[in-house]
Amino acid sequence: MNIILASSEVHPYSKTGGLADMVGAISKTLAERGHDVSVVTPLYRGVLRRYPRTRPYGLRFDIELGDSIERAEVFSLELNHNSRILFVAHDGFFDRNGLYQDAEQGTDYPDNAQRYLFFSKCVVEICGKLPNKPDVVHLHDWQTGFVPLFLMAKYAGNNRPGTVMTIHNLAYQGNFAPDTMPFLNLPYRFFNPEGIEFYGNISFLKTGLVYADLITTVSPTYAREITTPEFGCSLDGVLRKRRQSLTGILNGVDYSEWNTTHNPVLPQAFNFKNLQGKKQAKLKMQRELGMAESANTPVFGNIGRLAYQKGIDILLRVLPDFLEQDFQFVCLGAGSHEIEKALTELKTRFPRQIGILFGFYPDMAHLIEAGCDFYIMPSRYEPCGLNQMFSLRYGTIPIVHAVGGLEDSVVDYRESLVRANGIKFRAYSAETLAVAIREALELYGSPYLMRYFQRNAMTADFSWHAAAAEYEKVYVRCIELLKSGT
Ligand code: ADP
Secondary structure, three states, rough: OEEEEEEOOOOOOOOHHHHHHHHHHHHHHHHHHOEEEEEEOOHHHHHHHOOOEEEEEEEEEEEEEOOEEEEEEEEEEEEOOEEEEEEEEEEHHHHHOOEEEEEOOOOOOOOOOOOHHHHHHHHHHHHHOOOOOOEEEEEHHHHHHHHHHHHHOOOOOOOOEEEEEOOOOOOOOOOEEEHHHHHOOOHHHOEEEEOEOOOOEHHHHHHHHHOEEEEOOOOOOHHHHHOOOOOOOOOOHHHHOOHHHHHOOOOOOOOOOOOOOOOOOOOOOOOOOOHHHHHHHHHHHHHHHHOOOOOOOOEEEEEEEEEHHHHHHHHHHHHHHHOOOEEEEEEEEOHHHHHHHHHHHHHHHHOOOEEEEEOOHHHHHHHHHOOOOOOOOOOOOOOOOHHHHHHHHHOOOOEEEHHHHHHOOOOOOOOOOOOOOOEEEEEOOHHHHHHHHHHHHHHHOHHHHHHHHHHHHHOOOOOOHHHHHHHHHHHHHHHHHHHHOO
C-alpha cells in the first residue's frame, strides 16, 4: 500500500509526548513490512541543522488561508527506497522556539489554528502531488483533524485516498473560536452540530472524527472508555455514533531504542538472567540526581508531563508518609509550575531521598527507567501510555491505575499469578494508590517474587509488528469502504 502519515510531531525530529514516538515507530515498521510510507510533518526550527541529509523535495505551492496566500516548500529526508519524511517549511509558522507554545512564556501560540490549518491544507496538496498515489492518509490528533474534510472538498465522489484518524488523547481537541471559520475557505454550512461545530466553537478533533472514514485510538480499553460520558470529554456522543468505525490498537515499543542490552546511556548491559547492570544504573541515577547511593533502598520513579491527567497530585499526597522510611522517589518531568513547586518542597524536606529534574531529557529517561525498582503511573486516564511498557522491558515493576492502555499492558497478580508483572489499583484515590505502594514494598521484601515479576516483565513483548498488522487491517477496510462507495 502507499501510505501517508501526517502528524504535528515525529520522533526523532520533534517530540512533546507519546504521539511522536508512535508516528516515528509505526511509520518505520510499516516501511519494514514493505509499504511505501511518507510521513508529512512541519519543518520546525533546528531540523535542517540536526539532519543535514534533508533536501529540497522540488515541491513548492501556494495555500489559500483566509484572505492571504501562504507559500509552502517541501523538504525530504529519504530514509529508505520506500520511506521518507516530508517536511513542510513555512518559516513564519514553524521556525519558532516551541512546537505549540512559546518556550519562554509557556503559553500557546495565538495562531495555532492558522498554523495547523495551513499544515493540513499542505497535506492535502502533497497527497495529489506524490509520484505514488496514496491509498490511505493516516492522521494523528487535532492538528490534522481537517484533512479528511479538505480531501472530501477537493475530490469528487470517492476518487480520493481513504482517511484514518487516530486519537492519541481525546482531551486535546483543538477547539477554536468561530472567527477561525474564514481560514478554512469552506462554505459556512459546515458550521453545524453534525459537522465542525462543537459547543459554539470549531473543533479540529471533532471534525476529524466526523469526516474520517475510520477512527482508531491507542488501546482497546481506551476505545471503549471514550464512548462513555466519564472519559468522553464531551465527544462521547460523536464517538458512540461512530462506534462501528472505531478500533483500539495498543501502541508498541521501539525496542531498538528502548532496550537494556545495547543502550549507550546505561553503565552496564543487563537482562532478566543477570540484573547486575540494573544495580549499576540505580547507583549512577542516585549519584546524578544527588541522592543517597544505596543499592538496597527501593526506588520509585515517574517520568512525564506534569499535568493533572498524570495524577502526580495524589502521588504527592501519599509520598511524605513513605519517605519516613527507607524509600526513594525520582521524578523527571516538565509542565505545571504548581507541581514543580510541590516537588521542590518535598526535595527540601527529604533531600537525599528525592531526585528531581525538570525539563526534557531523553537520556535521563532511560537511566531512570533502568535505575528504579518501581514505576508509578497514577494517571486519571491514559490512552495508551508508553512508560509502563518501557518499565516492563527495563525490569522496573509498574504500579498503575487500571485505565486505558495501562489496563491493557500490565498484568496484576490478581488477574494471573503466572503472568503477573505489575500492580494495579482500580478505584481512583490517594488511599488506593498508597495500598498499591505498600504491596510493592512487600514485593520488594521477597526477592524471589520480585525476580519472578521482573522476569515476566522483561519478557513481555510489545514490539510494533503486532500493532502494524492491526493498522494494515484498518487500512484495507478503509480502501474497501471507499471502493464500495459507503
Ligand atoms: P504522553 O501522554 O505525554 O504522550 P506517554 O507515556 O504516552 O505520555 O509518552 C511520553 C513519552 O515522552 C515517553 O517516551 C516518555 O519517556 C517521554 N517523556 C515525557 N516527559 C519526558 C521528559 N521530561 N524527559 C524525557 N522524556 C520524557
